[in-house]
Amino acid sequence: MTTLTHLQRLEAESIHIMREAVSEAERPVMLYSVGKDSSVMLHLAAKAFHPSPPPFPLLHVDTTWKFQDMYAFRDKVAADPRFELIVYQNPEAIERGINPFDHGSGVHTDIWKTEGLKQALDLYKFDLAVGGARRDEEKSRAKERIFSIRSAQHRWDPKRQRPELWRLYNARTSPGESVRTFPLSNWTELDVWQYIHLENIPMVPLYLAAPRPVVERDGMLIMVDDDRFPLAPGEVPEMRKVRFRTLGCYPLTGAVESQADTLLGVIQEMLLTTTSERQGRAIDHDSAGSMEKKKQEGYF
Amino acid sequence: MAHSDALIAEDIEAYLASHEHKTLLRFITCGSVDDGKSTLIGRLLYESKLVFEDHLAALERDSKAVGTQGGDLDFALLVDGLAAEREQGITIDVAYRFFSTEKRKFIVADTPGHEQYTRNMVTGASTADLAVILIDGRQGVLTQTRRHSFLVSLLGIRHVVLAINKLDLVGYSQDVFDSIDLDYRRFAAELGIKDIQTIPMSALKGDNVTESSTNMPWYTGPTLMEHLETIVVDEGATGPFRFPVQWVNRPDLDFRGFSGTVVGGAVRPGDRVRILPSGTESNVERIVTFDGDLDEAIENQSVTLTLTDEVDASRGDVIVAADDLPAVADQFEATVVWMSEDEMLPARRYLVKVGAQTVGATIDHPKHRIDVNTLEHQAAKTLGLNDIGVANLYLDRPIPFDAYSANRDMGGFVVIDRLTNATVGAGMLHFALRRADNVHWQAVEVDRAARAGTLGQAPTVVWFTGLSGAGKSTVANLVERKLFALGRSTYLLDGDNLRHGINRDLGFTTADRVENVRRTAEVAALMADAGLIVLVSLISPYRAERRMARDLVGDDAFVEVYVDTPLEVAEARDRKGLYAKARRGELPNFTGIDAPYEEPEEPEVHVRTVDMSAEESADRIVERVLGIDR
Numbered sequence A: 001m002t003t004l005t006h007l008q009r010l011e012a013e014s015i016h017i018m019r020e021a022v023s024e025a026e027r028p029v030m031l032y033s034v035g036k037d038s039s040v041m042l043h044l045a046a047k048a049f050h051p052s053p054p055p056f057p058l059l060h061v062d063t064t065w066k067f068q069d070m071y072a073f074r075d076k077v078a079a080d081p082r083f084e085l086i087v088y089q090n091p092e093a094i095e096r097g098i099n100p101f102d103h104g105s106g107v108h109t110d111i112w113k114t115e116g117l118k119q120a121l122d123l124y125k126f127d128l129a130v131g132g133a134r135r136d137e138e139k140s141r142a143k144e145r146i147f148s149i150r151s152a153q154h155r156w157d158p159k160r161q162r163p164e165l166w167r168l169y170n171a172r173t174s175p176g177e178s179v180r181t182f183p184l185s186n187w188t189e190l191d192v193w194q195y196i197h198l199e200n201i202p203m204v205p206l207y208l209a210a211p212r213p214v215v216e217r218d219g220m221l222i223m224v225d226d227d228r229f230p231l232a233p234g235e236v237p238e239m240r241k242v243r244f245r246t247l248g249c250y251p252l253t254g255a256v257e258s259q260a261d262t263l264l265g266v267i268q269e270m271l272l273t274t275t276s277e278r279q280g281r282a283i284d285h286d287s288a289g290s291m292e293k294k295k296q297e298g299y300f
Numbered sequence B: 001m002a003h004s005d006a007l008i009a010e011d012i013e014a015y016l017a018s019h020e021h022k023t024l025l026r027f028i029t030c031g032s033v034d035d036g037k038s039t040l041i042g043r044l045l046y047e048s049k050l051v052f053e054d055h056l057a058a059l060e061r062d063s064k065a066v067g068t069q070g071g072d073l074d075f076a077l078l079v080d081g082l083a084a085e086r087e088q089g090i091t092i093d094v095a096y097r098f099f100s101t102e103k104r105k106f107i108v109a110d111t112p113g114h115e116q117y118t119r120n121m122v123t124g125a126s127t128a129d130l131a132v133i134l135i136d137g138r139q140g141v142l143t144q145t146r147r148h149s150f151l152v153s154l155l156g157i158r159h160v161v162l163a164i165n166k167l168d169l170v171g172y173s174q175d176v177f178d179s180i181d182l183d184y185r186r187f188a189a190e191l192g193i194k195d196i197q198t199i200p201m202s203a204l205k206g207d208n209v210t211e212s213s214t215n216m217p218w219y220t221g222p223t224l225m226e227h228l229e230t231i232v233v234d235e236g237a238t239g240p241f242r243f244p245v246q247w248v249n250r251p252d253l254d255f256r257g258f259s260g261t262v263v264g265g266a267v268r269p270g271d272r273v274r275i276l277p278s279g280t281e282s283n284v285e286r287i288v289t290f291d292g293d294l295d296e297a298i299e300n301q302s303v304t305l306t307l308t309d310e311v312d313a314s315r316g317d318v319i320v321a322a323d324d325l326p327a328v329a330d331q332f333e334a335t336v337v338w339m340s341e342d343e344m345l346p347a348r349r350y351l352v353k354v355g356a357q358t359v360g361a362t363i364d365h366p367k368h369r370i371d372v373n374t375l376e377h378q379a380a381k382t383l384g385l386n387d388i389g390v391a392n393l394y395l396d397r398p399i400p401f402d403a404y405s406a407n408r409d410m411g412g413f414v415v416i417d418r419l420t421n422a423t424v425g426a427g428m429l430h431f432a433l434r435r436a437d438n439v440h441w442q443a444v445e446v447d448r449a450a451r452a453g454t455l456g457q458a459p460t461v462v463w464f465t466g467l468s469g470a471g472k473s474t475v476a477n478l479v480e481r482k483l484f485a486l487g488r489s490t491y492l493l494d495g496d497n498l499r500h501g502i503n504r505d506l507g508f509t510t511a512d513r514v515e516n517v518r519r520t521a522e523v524a525a526l527m528a529d530a531g532l533i534v535l536v537s538l539i540s541p542y543r544a545e546r547r548m549a550r551d552l553v554g555d556d557a558f559v560e561v562y563v564d565t566p567l568e569v570a571e572a573r574d575r576k577g578l579y580a581k582a583r584r585g586e587l588p589n590f591t592g593i594d595a596p597y598e599e600p601e602e603p604e605v606h607v608r609t610v611d612m613s614a615e616e617s618a619d620r621i622v623e624r625v626l627g628i629d630r
């Protein structure tokens, strides 16, 4: 008798989780962040419900500060007839012109992302949001549930999280409450890359090394992706061959110097590398346990 | 060492090809505080190169600041968790950690050892195929070791690694190892744990974790990592085919598939299958996936099945091998693990989720509680947080199931509180208390009991009789609201309203009154047959017609409520001004004025409205109605 490989097991588990999510929720949505984990989720969603299209829309909570390549890629996904994409931008953030340069990464992320997500979920009355977070991303996530309950204020209360046994997920909510579902909980970064390779999943080219204009800020290489970037007097961006290990708002996302311009090259570098994926995210460096604080406030 | 750097550098493609064929092992680690569990897991992560440089830098920093190793790397710090816990210096939940080697990917459920232990360990163990039980070599088999082993056996984990740790502190003594090993095996035999691998270890120094110890040449068995990499654990996949339907896949009228995960055995196109609980049989036509149709689907695979016949199945049904059926039942004996601070209430209505279905349920008084430390059976009236007991479980409708010991997914359940929606318990089905339908289950007659079963209630007709203006509608409305709030499905038939529709052609002559009652009784009986609790508010002045209604519905399901208001009182209230009109002769044949009202002789509930508020009356009636509800 054959046995399933670890990727087949992970894939089957994610599919099972997605099917539970749509069966138990009234108005499910999938959060789509354009990154590689989102690409994998989209691929899994197509598999989970085939030959039906995924029975939920995709929601992109936009900040207007993503990389140009991400917007181009997102628009391609939106053109796929199988998917329905909703783009939401917090009107208050638009009005106040919130940006990472004048307001700092904390305020920027809080208003565009955290608040934006809450507003969008409330506006469309989604009671369950499927997200791409993984337990291996950060220490505090190791204990996150696959179905995680949020209060009417979208807050995460460690005491109210439910024990998850076997394949049984309790997605029931009281009025106002909502659920976050993480089908990739048990995947690692390496699993995600291996799966992308094996399944030939399209992804944003920023993951591959290419010459890009960058400047150095606080020890991070930041790409100058448009002319909103405030250069110091006389500062000229330098062309360097870089790639990104994670994608977010371009002024907050550090690049790594790399020669890996193919998927295989990236995986190779990843396996031989010695720093973790989240290091490139400015948001995690603020303070110890910062991700956890963010989560309690309603950041995904 | 875990990932061979040379191959990665030289031929990444070959490396990936070999890694795409790795298998998965899920295990749980159990140990008491300070046995060295965090140190062991930290070392496994470290040795399999899953600790990145930035984490390592943090580890070095933390080791100096708060470590217990005098500035040496303290691996335990790699696996601590939430900030609040870090401050308290304890961990309070199940954490999942990942590492992989050349051969396998591992998911480790890490549960800490203190009061919340039972709940967390049961949760972590539910998805594990193997348990690593740690023992401090200086202490030997302790109460905690017994507790861990009991929970491991309770959750049906078949493979145990007994890691006898800290042997560096006892001079790597073979005698210490041998006596603990013997001690443990004697005890584990009682629990029925068969596969035990004992490994002498120092998690701190690294002996026998990933590398064979040179300090213990007397041990010739595998290191922990070797054992984890090679053990075969999927013997469960050989059972009969089981497939809970999660989602009905209907993109268009031409395709009707049933999506789910195979939780037992395997299936191939052409296989004869039965859909439970309906009992309909068919053959598997295709096994549909995004990547094309399959020749076979095995345990743990998520697929979509199509059948050769146009048969009905919905979420919660289970498709099974037609020649190897699970039982179908609604009453069970089960082990229940309570996970909530609010104690279990026998007779409270909970929800139970088994497979893809959620069913109303009540749990009886426990037959006994099990002391997890001594394994003794104790008398208990209820179960509190972290208690484990054996009790009968009554479901609102029959479900297909296998004993938990035969199939975890077909016999494991969680208990959900209806009000808070929290998961308050979990359990394992042992056997059905009534197994009448076990072998020859055929498509059920969809009858009153079956329909009422899906609604989770006893169908009843509550017949409110009394003078005009006595308060029938007021009380009936209140009763309906209360029943509705309790989750019952109801319908209120009001005499006045019926006279606008189905009884529009009837007047108030005796014959018309009789026909009025007859039609209303027929409608009520049909609705009760559909499973509803029907409230009828109708003057129905004659005993004979009320008798007729009772016979039509069935004595068991008929509750006659006499809303007793003296004529003077009703007439004094006269809200609709009808009595005044009748007195003026404008309404001939008005009950109580110029037509008789025959008082019920033995009503099930007698409500005297002059002595009782409408609220109180409604409460009494609800009690009565639910009293005949199971």
Ligand SMILES: Nc1nc2c(ncn2[C@@H]2O[C@H](COP(=O)(O)OP(=O)(O)O)[C@@H](O)[C@H]2O)c(=O)[nH]1
Pocket (backbone or CB within 6 Å): B031, B032, B033, B034, B035, B036, B037, B038, B039, B040, B068, B069, B076, B165, B166, B167, B168, B169, B201, B202, B203, B204, B205
């Ligand atoms: N000498 C020795 N000490 C150990 C060993 N394993 C763990 N320890 C120490 O025992 C203490 C408790 O270990 P820890 O991993 O935090 O235990 P946990 O509570 O089970 O997670 C720490 O000081 C460890 O360094 C071992 O094999 N030998």
